[in-house]
Amino acid sequence: MNRAVSAALLLVVIVGFTDAASTVESRIRDDNDLSQFYQLLEASRVANNTLMYRQVTVFAPTNKAFQNYFGNTDDLVLYHMSNLALTTDEFSTSILSELTGSPPLWVTRKTGSYRPEIYINNAKVLIERSNYQSSIPGNSGGSEEKQVLHIINEVLEPVRSNPTAQPIYNPDALQFLNQSENLNLGQHRIRYFRQRVHLMHKEEVFKAAGQYTFFIPVDEGFKPATRSGKIDQKVIDGHVISGHALFTAPTPNDKDYKTLAFTDNIKVTVSFLTENDGKDTRTYIKSNTLVGDNTHATGVVLAEIVKANIPVKNGVVHLIQRPLMVVDTTVTQFLQSFKGIDKEDGPVYKFYEAIMDVGTDFLNDITRQRQVTLFAPSNAAWEDSSLQHIRQDKKRMLEILKLHYVREQLPLEKILKNNKNLQIASIGRKPWEIFQVATAAERKSLYFNVVQGPSGNETITVEGGGVNATVITPNIAATNGIIHIIDRVLGVPYTTIQEKLRTDPMLNSTYFLGQRRGFNNQLNDTRKRFTYFVPRDFAWKAAEIKFPSTYKKLFMPEYSYHAEQILQRHLVVADQAYTMAKLKDMYFNDTVILPTMRDTLKLHVKEVGESYHVQWQNEWIHVFRPDVECTNGIIHVIDGVFLKDSDVQVNGSASLATLGPHLIMILIAKWLL
The missing domain is CATH 2.30.180.10 (FAS1 domain)
Structure with a gap:
């Protein structure tokens, strides 16, 4: 009997030890890769009480995530917790956090890849390390409370108030605009855009409940001074996407989203573009006015995101370098606008550098033209090692640059239309014809081809000087022309x-x-x-x-x-x-x-x-x-x-040397028979 009692007691001890070792709190504590998050957890009395007595979902960033985070960590841990225990299958479009004001955590499910991905705001859920479940005894002997742990690759950052300001909890986008001076936005100010929102009576757009993406241009982007007056109601609508809270990491490149300015009379879409130039990763927003009017030009306007992924009550805010939809700079000014004094930025800044290396004549010629199209190689295109020695030869580089320059406006639609017209005209007479146009380089043209994708999408390729390039960002609009960004430098051969x-x-x-x-x-x-x-x-x-x-x-x-x-x-x-x-x-x-x-x-x-x-x-x-x-x-x-x-004359007197091997074998076989 004593032996049986001892065995039972031992079993209780073992079970108790196993339960204690398998709680969410102990799981975080024992994982060396979560040590920095655990330090925050230990320092928060509210977080500790939650883990001891209530059901909870915890989103724990890895140590690497904290190494890449440079913000304030005060009360940050509560923004990584929710008072509902949810596995990834149970996620809705948003989850309320435990931070004061219960600001939401936005959920994005990214499909189409080998394995579907889930993001909380901009942080990726590491699925293979997530969905860890445990339970704790309920209060006063009630039923057990479930707890769930997920590991994420980024620190979640809520909207932060300035230390000297009155705290602002869970603002919507309008409150974000109105209280921006009291928020920690670094050096950025958004007063000019806020003034236009109020002047155009568009407040309702920014305080509407639901799920939105807001692009707010910073004050530095309102140059020249006349730009502010061009921010009318339609332009403001072109800065808002309804039905989606789009964070940069899970949002695919070049996928078009309709803005509130996509109506019967005007049609404006927005897409993201993320590029890496070998040193830095930058994300740009492209507004594409597909159908414009007398005051809203068609074409693409490109703006860099200068502060991304700011979660608000009704979606997400991105601060951008300049207003979208507004076309008020020349081709030359577009190139210059991305070239900072102390930094290298912009999607084609290396193209601008190459232009300046050969002197000002080329740039002056572009400036004088009333109609210009530039095929500007991306920054990545200039990484080709074969370009290094060529760039030392200014005469050769000038000829290469001229190959990227057409003295007429050549939007994407014109290229497509001309190619299709040539193909229709060639039916019954020519098997295939393509559109070509003369460049600023003497006796050299560009040749365009339209490639049909599997889903019906059309890709434009351009050949110049033997080099085939793909147009990756078309139709960037300027007052005197068009810029198309391409993925290779033309005129510098790279194939045999x-x-x-x-x-x-x-x-x-x-x-x-x-x-x-x-x-x-x-x-x-x-x-x-x-x-x-x-x-x-x-x-x-x-x-x-x-x-x-x-x-x-x-x-x-x-x-x-x-x-x-x-x-x-x-x-x-x-x-x-x-x-x-x-x-x-x-x-x-x-x-x-x-x-x-x-x-x-x-x-x-x-x-x-x-x-x-x-x-x-x-x-x-x-x-x-x-x-x-x-x-x-x-x-x-x-x-x-x-x-x-x-x-090709084959007769009875033909020599074996002039015959193909297949025919020779046939003749030998017949002779042997």
Whole structure:
């Protein structure tokens, strides 16, 4: 009997020890990665009482989160607790915190990735370490109280009052505006925007209950002084998104959200853009006026978030560098507005640096133009190592910069429309045509292609000087033009001729024929210098009409040897690559003779307007895209094929050397039979 009693007592002790060791409080205490949060927990009497006697949800930031946090930690722990015990499956759109005034914690569920993600305000819930549940005895012997622990990767920061001001608890966006001088916003002030909100009688927008995202421009963004007068009711509406509390971390890039200014008469959307230039991560807001009116220009206005993720009672506030929707700066002023005296900022500040490196003439030329379009490489695009030595050559850099500059307004819609019109016009006559436009660089154009995405979205690519770039931020509006941000620096080759052939959608036929017998492999050799006259797909279709039998054979496997010979005629191998300007200089009322893989190529060269033509076998052929630079040579895309009807002649007296291997095997098999 004594042995049984002892065993029972031991079991009670073990169970009691296990329960004590598995509480939320002890779980936090025993996790070394939560030690800084536990120190705050120990120092808060309210938090300790809550953990001892009540149900609770705790959001515990990791030590790394605290290392990245530089704010005040007083009473911070209560903003990380709620008086309801909730697992992630039980989260609603918001959770009331234990901080005075019960300010909400906003919940975002991010789907579409491999594993759905959950965010509390801007902090990511570390799912694999969360949903830890325990229970404590209820008060006065009542039922047990459940407690839940979640681990997060960021410290949650509520709205803070200045130490000398009357405390403000859980303000809505209007109270935030009205009491901003009493809030801890660092050096930022928002008086000018507040004045416009009151003057335009838009207070109701900022105090409405629900879930909103508010973009509030700081006072520094109201320059020039006339800008304030352009903040009318529609512009104010363009700074508010209804139905979403959008924090920066969980919000995807380039997803459009309708603002309150998306109505029957005007349509304005907003999207986020986060970029890393290798040193810092910055987030920008893009307002896109899709449909404007006499006082609200169409196009994109870009503003940096200078203080993000301020939670309020009815959503979240982001302080931004300048007002959205207001187009009142030139292209030059846009470039200059992001270049601080003591800092490097803005999405294209490295492009501006490159412009200033070559002198002021280029910038002055842009300033004088009444209509300008710039294709501005992103900051990340300038990290390419091949650019480092080129930037020392100011003459070369000036030519590269001119390639990014068009002396007309070229919004995205115009590019799309012109491309579609060319494709419609080419039905029945040309297999494919693309839109092109002359640049400020002499005799150099940009070529545009529209790529259809799987979900029906359209991506614009632009080629200049042999480099294909994607337009990543289009239609930034200025008073005298448009800026499109692209992901590469044009005119600085980064691919071999083989890679260019493989990826260019206009050169599929030539690439296909070159793959048959490994002809394309040599085009990857960076020790050689090639000049390749490459027929585009349209040229091959024209050859099919002119030489139908020859064309048909060339694309049959058994005639791959003949196809290779034709390609050899187009490929010049020498100690240098030849631009069209160089070939024209070599031509003085005589024939240009170039060494090819096959024998020699004899051409006449002429310039007609802005275009080049070459004559081969008494036929003038238009050079559709001259001087496509690659790392090991130059491609000239041509509108014809160096092809004769006699190039593919197979008869009984043909030698084995002129026959394809497949055909040779057939003849041998027949002879053996």
